[in-house]
Amino acid sequence: MQTETSPSRKSPPAQPANAADWLAATLVEAGVHRVFAYPGDPIIEFMERLRQHEVDVVLARREGTAGFMAEAEAMCNGSIGVCLSTLGPGSTALVNSVAAAQLDRVPMLAVSGQIETARQAVFTHQVVDHERLYAPITKWAGTLRAGAITSTVRKALRTAVAERPGAVHLTGPSDAFTGAVEAETGPLPPLSGSAAETVTIYRAPGAPDPLRLLAGTRRPILLVGIAATRCDAGSQLERLAETAGMPIVVAPMAKGVVPETSPWFAGVLDMACNDLVWDLLADADLIVAAGFDPVELIKPWQLKTTVLHVDTTPNTDQVYPSEVEVVGDVSASIAWLANEFSGEPRRSPDDVAAFRRRLLGGYYSGRVEGRLNPTDVVDVVRACSPSDAIATCDVGSHKLLVGQGWTTHEPRAMLMTNGLSAMGFGVPAAIAAKLVHPDRPVVGIVGDGGFAMTATELRLAAERKLGVTIVVLVDQSLNRIELKQMALGYPSTATRIEEIDIVALAEALDCDGVRAESTRELERALDDKTDSSRPLVVEARIDPSQYESQF
Numbered sequence: 085m086q087t088e089t090s091p092s093r094k095s096p097p098a099q100p101a102n103a104a105d106w107l108a109a110t111l112v113e114a115g116v117h118r119v120f121a122y123p124g125d126p127i128i129e130f131m132e133r134l135r136q137h138e139v140d141v142v143l144a145r146r147e148g149t150a151g152f153m154a155e156a157e158a159m160c161n162g163s164i165g166v167c168l169s170t171l172g173p174g175s176t177a178l179v180n181s182v183a184a185a186q187l188d189r190v191p192m193l194a195v196s197g198q199i200e201t202a203r204q205a206v207f208t209h210q211v212v213d214h215e216r217l218y219a220p221i222t223k224w225a226g227t228l229r230a231g232a233i234t235s236t237v238r239k240a241l242r243t244a245v246a247e248r249p250g251a252v253h254l255t256g257p258s259d260a261f262t263g264a265v266e267a268e269t270g271p272l273p274p275l276s277g278s279a280a281e282t283v284t285i286y287r288a289p290g291a292p293d294p295l296r297l298l299a300g301t302r303r304p305i306l307l308v309g310i311a312a313t314r315c316d317a318g319s320q321l322e323r324l325a326e327t328a329g330m331p332i333v334v335a336p337m338a339k340g341v342v343p344e345t346s347p348w349f350a351g352v353l354d355m356a357c358n359d360l361v362w363d364l365l366a367d368a369d370l371i372v373a374a375g376f377d378p379v380e381l382i383k384p385w386q387l388k389t390t391v392l393h394v395d396t397t398p399n400t401d402q403v404y405p406s407e408v409e410v411v412g413d414v415s416a417s418i419a420w421l422a423n424e425f426s427g428e429p430r431r432s433p434d435d436v437a438a439f440r441r442r443l444l445g446g447y448y449s450g451r452v453e454g455r456l457n458p459t460d461v462v463d464v465v466r467a468c469s470p471s472d473a474i475a476t477c478d479v480g481s482h483k484l485l486v487g488q489g490w491t492t493h494e495p496r497a498m499l500m501t502n503g504l505s506a507m508g509f510g511v512p513a514a515i516a517a518k519l520v521h522p523d524r525p526v527v528g529i530v531g532d533g534g535f536a537m538t539a540t541e542l543r544l545a546a547e548r549k550l551g552v553t554i555v556v557l558v559d560q561s562l563n564r565i566e567l568k569q570m571a572l573g574y575p576s577t578a579t580r581i582e583e584i585d586i587v588a589l590a591e592a593l594d595c596d597g598v599r600a601e602s603t604r605e606l607e608r609a610l611d612d613k614t615d616s617s618r619p620l621v622v623e624a625r626i627d628p629s630q631y632e633s634q635f
C-alpha cells in the first residue's frame with residue numbers, strides 16, 4: 085500500500101517569484117517531474133517556471149493526446165498525471181482525456197490557461213467557462229484566484245488522489261500565474277490515495293456478518309477490479325483464493341493484479357467470450373467483489389448471486405445490490421477475510437483449469453486457417469515480448485481480444501481505458517509508458533481507426549528515442565461498429581476506412597515500418613527489431629472475420 089508521497093526533488097522556494105513559480109515548485113514537491121502540454125499565451129509563464137524547476141514539459145501533438153499521456157503515466161506508476169492546455173480551443177480539446185481519467189479512476193490534474201481575471205466578465209474571444217465545461221467530467225473544477233491560490237492547489241491535489249481517484253481541472257488566468265502567492269502557503273496534504281487499513285463493515289438490517297456469509301458458501305468466486313490494483317492487493321487475493329478455494333475473475337483495467345498464470349485466475353470480465361465468464365459468475369453462490377468498479381461493465385448486471393462488496397468506498401453506485409459492505413483498504417480487507425476463513429477450500433485449481441480450457445476454446449473460435457487472425461497477432465506479439473513488457477491497447481474489436489488473450493504477469497503492465505473507452509488512447513499511452521519505464525519493452529496493439537487518430541504522436545517518440553512497438557491491426561474498418569451495423573442488417577455507413585501506407589507513414593515520422601500478412605512475417609518483423617531507441621510500427625494486415633464469431 086502506498087503511504088508516502090514520492091520523494092521531493094526540491095522544496096518550494098522560500099520566496100516564490102510568482103504564483104506560477106510556487107505552483108511549479110509545489111508540483112515537484114508532490115513528485116511530479118513531467119507534464120504533458122500543448123501551449124498557448126496564458127500558460128507561457130507557468131511552462132517557463134516548470135522548465136526552471138527541471139520539470140520535463142512534453143509537447144504532444146494535440147491536447148487530447150497530451151491528456152492520454154498524462155493518464156497513462158499515472159496508470160503506470162500510481163502517481164498523479166498532469167496535463168496543460170491553453171484557453172478556449174485548448175481547453176475544449178482536452179475534454180476527452182480528462183473525462184477518460186475521471187471514468188478510468190486515474191488521478192489527474194489538468195490545468196488550462198485563461199484570459200486575465202478582469203476581462204473575463206465581458207470579453208468573449210476564445211473565452212469558455214471552464215468550471216461549467218469541466219464540472220460534469222471531473223471530481224472538481226476550480227480556478228486559481230489571488231488570495232486563495234495555495235488552498236485551491238492543495239484541494240486540487242488532495243481531491244484528485246483521494247479514493248475514488250479521478251480528474252481535477254484548474255483554470256489559471258494569466259494574471260493569477262504572474263501574480264503573487266499568499267505569504268502563508270501551508271504544507272502539502274497527504275497524497276496517498278489508498279484507504280485506511282482499518283476496515284469498516286456496513287450491514288443492512290438483518291444482513292449477515294461477512295465472515296459468516298463467506299463461511300456458509302459452497303461456490304464462492306472473486307471478482308477483482310481496479311481499486312485492488314490501487315491497494316496492491318494481489319498477494320492477499322491469491323491467498324484468499326487458495327485458502328477458500330475461489331476462482332478469480334478480473335475486470336479489464338485490473339489485468340495483472342494477480343499473475344494470469346496463477347492457478348486461480350479464471351478470466352477477464354466483459355471482454356471476448358464474455359458469456360462464458362458471466363455464466364461462471366452466475367454459477368457461484370457468493371461473489372466477493374474486491375475493488376470491482378462497475379464503470380467497467382459493458383453489459384448490465386443481471387446476476388441474482390449474492391455479492392459481498394469489498395472496496396475503498398461504500399457501494400454508492402448500486403449497479404449491483406449488496407447487503408454487506410467491507411470498506412477500507414482492499415488488501416487489508418481481503419487479508420482479514422483470508423485470516424478468518426476456516427474450513428476446506430471450496431473449489432480446486434482443477435475446476436479453474438477446466439473453465440479456462442472452455443474459455444480458450446471460445447477465444448480461438450472462428451480462426452481462418454492460412455490467414456493472419458486477430459488472436460494470432462495477440463499470440464505472436466505476446467510470445468515475442470518479454471514477460472515484463474508493458475502493453476497498451478486501443479478501443480474496438482481488438483481490445484476485447486487483447487483484454488482476454490494478453491497474458492499479463494504483473495499490475496500496471498496492461499494499460500487500457502475501459503471506463504470512458506475512448507479511441508485514440510493506445511499510441512499516446514505507449515509513448516508515456518516508455519517515458520516512465522525506459523528500460524522495459526513497450527508494445528501498443530491498436531486498431532487502424534484509433535491509429536489514424538493518433539499516428540503523428542510517433543514523431544515525438546522518434547525524437548525522444550523511445551523504441552516503442554506499435555502493432556496496427558489493419559482491417560480497413562471501424563470493426564466494432566461495423567459488426568453492429570451488420571447485425572442490424574444495415575449497410576456499412578461511415579465505418580469503412582481508406583487504406584494508409586503505414587510503412588511509408590512510419591518512415592515519414594522517423595520510425596521503422598514493416599508490413600506483415602502472416603504469422604511468420606509478424607514474428608520476423610518483431611524479432612528483427614534490434615534498435616531499441618527507434619519506434620517500430622507494424623502494419624498487421626488481419627482477416628477480421630474471427631471477430632464475428634467472438635461477439
Ligand SMILES: Cc1ncc(C[n+]2csc(CCOP(=O)(O)OP(=O)(O)O)c2C)c(N)n1
Nearest residue numbers: 480481482506507531532533534562563564
Ligand atoms: C473517441 C471515440 N469515438 C468513437 C468511439 C466508438 N467506437 C468504439 S470502437 C470503434 C471502432 C474502432 O475501430 P478500430 O480502431 O479500427 O478498431 P477495430 O474495432 O477495427 O478493432 C468506434 C468508432 C469510441 N469508443 N471512442
Ligand SMILES: [Mg+2]
Nearest residue numbers: 531532561563
Ligand atoms: Mg479497424
